[in-house]
Amino acid sequence: MKMSGNGCPPNYRSCDLRGMPLAKLKNIQAKLREEIEEVEIVLYQETANKCMKCEEKNRSVTLVPCNHYVVCDTCATTQRECPYCQTPVTPKA
Numbered sequence: 001m002k003m004s005g006n007g008c009p010p011n012y013r014s015c016d017l018r019g020m021p022l023a024k025l026k027n028i029q030a031k032l033r034e035e036i037e038e039v040e041i042v043l044y045q046e047t048a049n050k051c052m053k054c055e056e057k058n059r060s061v062t063l064v065p066c067n068h069y070v071v072c073d074t075c076a077t078t079q080r081e082c083p084y085c086q087t088p089v090t091p092k093a
């Protein structure tokens, strides 16, 4: 994952880290943990809205008959089964 802009962690490599004071290393570790937590929260939220099939478009279709709201309208037309529960879906007319 490529990140840019403010507040993003620089690319630490073990050769840069070796010899650093423990306090500084722990500080870096704590900062990176915070970054990871933020990424995980956003990733979770984004995943919750994205189509399970293409992961690009937002979910917009409720599959029949399982009623799972997991795919976008594009994928819904080509899905033969629900990507969440594998129930065969009734194609939309």
Ligand SMILES: [Zn+2]
Binding pocket: 051, 052, 053, 054, 055, 056, 057, 071, 072, 073, 074, 075, 076
């Ligand atoms: Zn899709």
Ligand SMILES: [Zn+2]
Binding pocket: 063, 066, 067, 068, 082, 083, 084, 085, 086, 087
């Ligand atoms: Zn389903």
